[in-house]
Amino acid sequence: DTGVSQNPRHKITKRGQNVTFRCDPISEHNRLYWYRQTLGQGPEFLTYFQNEAQLEKSRLLSDRFSAERPKGSFSTLEIQRTEQGDSAMYLCASSLSGDNSPLHFGNGTRLTVT
């Protein structure tokens, strides 16, 4: 079990640039989630996939954010025209489907927008 892997671990970008993060879930997990965590807060749900289908998006996910999971395995989260308020830790999690399957989180990508 290699766990959930996220790349890069850290990203520093200038305001207005686009950034893309990658998440590789645990291989047999068909659900994949993105969360955002700002300093001093708990993680907040952004979106989730069941296989390749994006089934729910939070209202926190503005039009500048897009997530994909093209083959139902890894996922990417892109932020266009970054703003300073996008600075946060972006966490990916995966699970089996079924209410009794807990989420397993990766170590996150820390984004700093200058």
Add this chain to the structure above:
Amino acid sequence: GEDVEQSLFLSVREGDSSVINCTYTDSSSTYLYWYKQEPGAGLQLLTYIFSNMDMKQDQRLTVLLNKKDKHLSLRIADTQTGDSAIYFCAESKRAQKLVFGQGTRLTINP
């Protein structure tokens, strides 16, 4: 509404028990979780409890659930320096979407 609340800080002496408390508002939550986060890292799943249970024990960890009062607690026996971290309580929604509290920072004093 969706609201999970935790006290922000807890300080205990090494070797004592730590008790971290959490309240939630949604009585339809099916599972309740405890995660641990060390500095700069992601969330590590510690334990979880189904909403029709009132207690679960796993080595040094004991989870108590009072569904009537919507109160969840995590007890860590014989607290060690390696237990220093932020502990998050979370309730699950449909499709395992988790709602987290703000986290409790546990500090261990020698």
